[in-house]
Amino acid sequence: MKNQGDVSRRAVLAGxxxxxxxxxxxxxxxxxxxxxxxxxxxxxxxxxxxxxxxxQNTIIEMAKRLNAAGGAGGHTFEVFAEDTQTLPxxxxxxxxxxxxxxxxxxxxxxxxxPEALAIIPASNAADVVLMHTGAAPKLAADNTEGLGFQFxxxxxxxxxxxxxxxxxxxxxxxVTLTLTNDASIGNSTSFHKYWAEQTGSEPEDIRYQPNQPxxxxxxxxxxxxxPDVIILNGYEPDATIIMKQLYELGNTARVIAPEFxxxxxxIEALGPELVEDTIVYRFVPNSDSAAYTLFDEVYxxxxxxxxxxxxxxxxxxxxxxLVALALELDPAISTGAELADAIHKVCGPDGEPCNxxxxxKELIAGGATVLNYLGASGPCDFDDQGRTPxxxxxxxxxxxxxxxxxxxxxxx
Amino acid sequence: xxxxxxxLLSIGGIYLLLAQALxxxxxxxxxxxxxxxxxxxxxxxxxxxxxxxxxxxxxxAMLIAGLLAALMSFGLARIVLxxxxxxxxxxxxSFSEIVRILxxxxxxxxxxPRGVSGxxxxxxxxxxxxxxxxxxxxxxxxxxxxxxxxxxxxxxxSIRAMRDDEAAFASISKSAVSYKLRVFGLGGFxxxxxxxxxxxxxxxxxxxxxxPLTTFYVWIAVILGGAGRLSGALIGTIVLTLFLEGSRFLRxxxxxxxxxxxxxxxxxxxxxxxxxxxxxxxQGIMGDFTSK
Amino acid sequence: xxYANLAMSGLVQGLLLATLALSVSLCFxxxxxxxxxxxxFMTVGAYVVVAIQAVTGGxxxxxxxxxxxxxxxxxxxxxxxxxxxLAHVSPIMSLVASVGLALFLRSVLSLFAGxxxxxxxxxIARAINFHGFLIVPIDLWVALAxxxxxxxxxxxxxxxxxxxxxxxxxxxxxxARAAGIRSRGxxxxxxxxxxxxxxxxGTIIGIKTVVIPDIGWNLxxxxxxAAILGGLGNPLGAVIAAILLGIxxxxxxxxxxxxxxxxxxxxxxxxxxxxKPEGLFGRVEQVR
Numbered sequence: 004m005k006n007q008g009d010v011s012r013r014a015v016l017a018g019x020x021x022x023x024x025x026x027x028x029x030x031x032x033x034x035x036x037x038x039x040x041x042x043x044x045x046x047x048x049x050x051x052x053x054x055x056x057x058x059q060n061t062i063i064e065m066a067k068r069l070n071a072a073g074g075a076g077g078h079t080f081e082v083f084a085e086d087t088q089t090l091p092x093x094x095x096x097x098x099x100x101x102x103x104x105x106x107x108x109x110x111x112x113x114x115x116x117p118e119a120l121a122i123i124p125a126s127n128a129a130d131v132v133l134m135h136t137g138a139a140p141k142l143a144a145d146n147t148e149g150l151g152f153q154f155x156x157x158x159x160x161x162x163x164x165x166x167x168x169x170x171x172x173x174x175x176x177x178v179t180l181t182l183t184n185d186a187s188i189g190n191s192t193s194f195h196k197y198w199a200e201q202t203g204s205e206p207e208d209i210r211y212q213p214n215q216p217x218x219x220x221x222x223x224x225x226x227x228x229x230p231d232v233i234i235l236n237g238y239e240p241d242a243t244i245i246m247k248q249l250y251e252l253g254n255t256a257r258v259i260a261p262e263f264x265x266x267x268x269x270i271e272a273l274g275p276e277l278v279e280d281t282i283v284y285r286f287v288p289n290s291d292s293a294a295y296t297l298f299d300e301v302y303x304x305x306x307x308x309x310x311x312x313x314x315x316x317x318x319x320x321x322x323x324x325l326v327a328l329a330l331e332l333d334p335a336i337s338t339g340a341e342l343a344d345a346i347h348k349v350c351g352p353d354g355e356p357c358n359x360x361x362x363x364k365e366l367i368a369g370g371a372t373v374l375n376y377l378g379a380s381g382p383c384d385f386d387d388q389g390r391t392p393x394x395x396x397x398x399x400x401x402x403x404x405x406x407x408x409x410x411x412x413x414x415x
Numbered sequence: 416x417x418x419x420x421x422x423l424l425s426i427g428g429i430y431l432l433l434a435q436a437l438x439x440x441x442x443x444x445x446x447x448x449x450x451x452x453x454x455x456x457x458x459x460x461x462x463x464x465x466x467x468x469x470x471x472x473x474x475x476a477m478l479i480a481g482l483l484a485a486l487m488s489f490g491l492a493r494i495v496l497x498x499x500x501x502x503x504x505x506x507x508x509s510f511s512e513i514v515r516i517l518x519x520x521x522x523x524x525x526x527x528p529r530g531v532s533g534x535x536x537x538x539x540x541x542x543x544x545x546x547x548x549x550x551x552x553x554x555x556x557x558x559x560x561x562x563x564x565x566x567x568x569x570x571x572x573s574i575r576a577m578r579d580d581e582a583a584f585a586s587i588s589k590s591a592v593s594y595k596l597r598v599f600g601l602g603g604f605x606x607x608x609x610x611x612x613x614x615x616x617x618x619x620x621x622x623x624x625x626x627p628l629t630t631f632y633v634w635i636a637v638i639l640g641g642a643g644r645l646s647g648a649l650i651g652t653i654v655l656t657l658f659l660e661g662s663r664f665l666r667x668x669x670x671x672x673x674x675x676x677x678x679x680x681x682x683x684x685x686x687x688x689x690x691x692x693x694x695x696x697x698q699g700i701m702g703d704f705t706s707k
Numbered sequence: 708x709x710y711a712n713l714a715m716s717g718l719v720q721g722l723l724l725a726t727l728a729l730s731v732s733l734c735f736x737x738x739x740x741x742x743x744x745x746x747x748f749m750t751v752g753a754y755v756v757v758a759i760q761a762v763t764g765g766x767x768x769x770x771x772x773x774x775x776x777x778x779x780x781x782x783x784x785x786x787x788x789x790x791x792x793l794a795h796v797s798p799i800m801s802l803v804a805s806v807g808l809a810l811f812l813r814s815v816l817s818l819f820a821g822x823x824x825x826x827x828x829x830x831i832a833r834a835i836n837f838h839g840f841l842i843v844p845i846d847l848w849v850a851l852a853x854x855x856x857x858x859x860x861x862x863x864x865x866x867x868x869x870x871x872x873x874x875x876x877x878x879x880x881x882x883a884r885a886a887g888i889r890s891r892g893x894x895x896x897x898x899x900x901x902x903x904x905x906x907x908x909g910t911i912i913g914i915k916t917v918v919i920p921d922i923g924w925n926l927x928x929x930x931x932x933a934a935i936l937g938g939l940g941n942p943l944g945a946v947i948a949a950i951l952l953g954i955x956x957x958x959x960x961x962x963x964x965x966x967x968x969x970x971x972x973x974x975x976x977x978x979x980x981x982x983k984p985e986g987l988f989g990r991v992e993q994v995r
Contacts, residue, residue: 047678050623052822053919056675063673084674085663086681091617091624092426093659099419100663117530120619125418141532141619183519183966185529185621212516212969214925216723216916219716220957221965227709240824243917251834251843272826272917308823447799494977498984501741501798501939505931506980509973512928516970627928631806638803676818683814689807694792697800 039078039330041066041323042085042101042110042131044122049089050213051114053239054263057306057313058112059084061298064305065323069360075327076334083107089114091121098122102129108339109134109326112319116142116185123151130339132346134322136315138186143388150343151389152325154318154380156286158186160393160413161261162193164284165234166201167411168259168397172282178230178256179208180221180245182237190236211241218245222252235260239312243269250277257282263314265400275403283398283405285314286381286391293358294321298379311405314380321378325350328363328376351375352384421548425616427656428551432609433629434636434648435558440602442643443566445578446595447504450491451633453511454484454603456625458610460518460525463534463620473535473615480611481604488603492596511627518622530621537615547616554612558605563645565601574598578643635689641699650701658685708839713957719846721953722853723915725946726908727923727930729860730901732937732945736877737897738790740801741939744808745930746923748902752778752909753918754816757825765828771910778909779902781812786898809924817920825918827910849911856907857946860900864942869896877940932972936979936987944988 043062046055066080074080083105085097094113101107102125109132113119119137126133127148135142136155143153169177177198181191191208199205207228211221222245225233233249233256235242242264249258250273258265258278262285270278298320299310310317329336329345336342348354349363354373357363363374376383382394393413398405433451440446462480465471495506518525525531537547565571574594614620632655640651662681666672672680692699727745734742755777756770763769785808793801834841864870872893875883884890912922933952937944956971963971979987 043674045674047675047822048682048817052817052921053824056822059674083667086674086678088678089623091619095617096419096422096426096660097663099422100660103416103419104664105667115623117619117621117623120532121617124618125422129418139529139532183528184623188528209965211965212519214921215969216912216926217716217720219719220713220960220968223709223712223716224960224965240917240919243824243826244915247831250831251845252841253833253836268824272824273831277831312823441799447802494981498980501735501802502935502980502984502986504799504802505741505928505935506977509928509932509970509976513970513973516967520964520966634803634806638800675821679814679818681814682810683818686807686810686812686814690789690804690811693796693800693804693807694789697796 037074037078038081039075039326040105040107041080041082041326042098042105042107043082043112044085044087044094044097044101044110044118045112046089046114046118047086049087051089054114054313054315055086055089055112057302057308057316058114058319060305061302061313061316061319062111062323064301065320068301069323069327072361075360075364076330076332076336078330078334080323080327087114087118089118091117094118095121095125098125102126102131108132108342111322111326112315113137114315119151120145126150126339132326132339132342134325136318138189143390146389148340148343149387149389150339152322152343152346152385153390154322154383155186156381156391156393156395156413158189158193159415160395161190162195162197163413164393164395164397164411165190165194165259166197168282168284169198169232169234170201171409172232172257174232174257176228176230177206177232177234178225178228179206179234179236180225181208181210182241183210183212187236191234194234211237211245213241215241215244218248219252222248222254226252226254226256230256232256233258235264237264239264239266239269243272246277246281247273259284261285261314262311262398262405266313267309267311270400270403275400278400279402281400282408283400284395284411285398286393286395292377292379294377294379297359310379317378317380321376321380321383324360324363324378325376325383327360328357328367328374331360331364331367332372332374347385348372349374349376350383350385351377352382423656423660425548425551427652428548428555429609429613429616430633430636430656431555431648431652432551432558432605432612433633434640434652435555435562436602436605436609437633437637438642438645438648439562439565439605440598442637442647443562443571443578444574444595444598446492446496446599447500448507448599448602449504449627449630449634450507450509450511450514451606452625452627452629453507453514454488454606455610455613455629456511456514456518456622457487458484458607459614459620459625460531460610461607462611463531463614464525466615467531467534473538477608477611477615481608484607484610485600485604488606489596489600492599496592496595496599508627508630511625511630515622515625518625525622528622530619531614532619534614534618534620536618537612547612551612551616554608559645559649566645570594570597575643635685637699638689638692638697639699641701644699644701647699647701651699654700655685658688710958711840713960714954715841715846717954717957718950719849719915719953720957721950722849723908723912724926724930724933724953725853725949726856726904726911727926728933728937728945728949729857729942730904730908731930731934732940732942733860733897733901733904735934736940736942737873737893738786738794738801739940740790740793740798740805741931741934742901743802743805743927744785744812745805745901745905746925746927747809747812748778748782748905748923749909749912749926750816750918750920750923751781751812752906753827753913753922754820754825754909755906756827756910756913757918760828767827767829767910770827771907774906774910775903778906779899782898782902782905783895786894791894813920813924820920822920827913827918829914845914849915852907852911856904860904860942863896863900869893873897929969929972932976936972936976938986938988941986941988944986948987 087094113135116137116139302310640647933949937948
């Protein structure tokens, strides 16, 4: 099979050899001064590709701003970014490379349970802090060194909140629309449990697959139960399609959805009429919090879009602030365990409340040893196993804007 | 650095097993299997479910995983082998999607999208401290040896003859279908074992890990290296892994490229390389069966 | 009425797949390989519409027209730079190369447009209710656009001299060559058609869903299934198979549920191929 365009084996191998040489030369980036290295293995491509870029750019933007403001505790930040493809094995490889080659002390913005579960044995062994949004219960059990921080509230607490909202608004015939993934199924299952305990009846649950062009049959089935409220457990892309098709099919029931599904981008794409009165919950007690406003500004700078488009970026923003506050509180931090300890001291729930790194820095300068950072994504309090309690804010969409209604605190 | 290299070897080793299996099926016997990830998933789930909640021995489970994948492979081959190659490619691709959706749907058995966790690691017979990478490499060597012996055997000569000219082969022997079935089954076995190794290595599996993209990566490795040569699968896998991982290091010296852009560039470069190789050097880096 | 609405839902689903299946089948009929980049051609089509809408301030008509031109050019370029060189190697190699092209196109899109979602602007309206039978206005337009597209493709294939050459080449390459048909002109017509079908198909899919780099790729497998069921290389068969598959898939949901509906087409595909290895409307080794 010799043809004119034939490339010889030697030429190909030579090309590969020189590429390998080039990559080998890069080695590890040496940096001078007191540099604190942060790893950002995020979901740039793959199933959660719509969130990863915002998360990563937020982390990079925050590092830039913190450095410009003089760093934290004498440290400046250096961010090493990677793509995890939303898959566990590239995530683990990225994490190992970040830990061993770039010598990072913390991994931020890790997205899913499979990724976090793949990484956590490696980060534990290497004494590296892992901040993630996985929801699997096993992540708490695997957090043997206390280095893991789980920023996504438990499915149980989300089910509790959904039940509270439905009860508070006086609805009687809820139906759940559930994307077939770990977190969404967990949320719906938990809601069903609470609802069954309270009313003795099991609401209808419609499971839908991602990446379908047409959800009309699913929605028809949901509407057949004549619901007065529809609980949507999914994400932005599928929620955009479903909200549109619900409207087209003449739905009049109210929809309850997380803010990372009914985003400002969704509202912009569909127009305010279609999402009017939708109930939106987020993991933050007060949507007008000072921290949120600050985050929104950072996200605008990083992504040229409103911060409400990406809850995971708000979480990444908080992760950076916690690391920075911990370093400010204890500038001598050199190990992951020390960093985790210091994060527990600045995250709350005890201590003086602060909404930003700047506020916290002032408090520390004034002699505070325990802080309570109140973040853009939530209160950012963590128990011994690194889990965050559910502390939610509920809004309604009015004329295309979120209007804060009330807060709900999870009680076990 | 050592843990990173070991991880790289382990994951690369699992992919290499898949590439070797495809090389056997496509490179030596001319059967385009695009359902690799399906057999990989069957092996993964079989071994994981057997061992996660019981005291079933891991090695036994891995063997059963391989046999189950081989059986499914054999069964699918029986159905589809009389189709022409284009149809065969698409049908096997569809099969892998069927497997994935069944895993999502059959929650009682597989725990659905929530995945299986708590899968025990690989116990090694001599020293518990040695990493799973030893076993993964050992299995690879074993498969390579077996393939080497197989292709030199009368059976191997027959499947190569069949690949090169099926019509002529059919005229002298009626056993083309039986050969194809056996090759498909053997490849399936290796894919199933690779899946089991994967499950025990990671300790957690979920349906999202078994998307068709994995299949395409394996194809890329085999085409890159050169189909129908033992060294082809190895070189292809090494080159692909070097490229995927090497581009991470490349970025450390090229700070003006963001990771967001690099993620696109990385996939784009693989796509580009695939196009160039397929159209200009279809026999791969090492040369394939046509350029011995 | 419940089942009538399901069938309606299936019809829309089928029309969405029909454009993809048509494109796959057109490519196979003459170029003789399964084109895995078909879905990504559609993604390109959808992004071009979004881009043109952003520039012109929301004109969907202009968007579709522009998209047809751009996508046809990209399709021609793909033929000229890539597939032309693969005419004499195994069709599996062409399939592998088309996977490469698919990855490449997607990476270029995500490099310039990012991974966030976009939307194609169109007036969203409530369904018209005929005693419980719901017709969504945009679905009517989708159906209309699909029919117009099919009419265009079949008019080119069956009513023009060049169409006759395309069909001749599809039927028997050697005979067609002997009769003096030059394949270059035929290929230009064919790949332009593929581009136009992709642009319109991509627009329809973008309207019904959201525009992200993976939309086309996600629909590729069901599109393949329809193309094969229709007998690869038989464009009309592909369209009919896609619509039948869509309707059967949605009608099956009360029995199999919404998770398994996504593999309905694959299961049907395997079942039919066991029974008829050449597909529903295919003839062995004699495809049109």
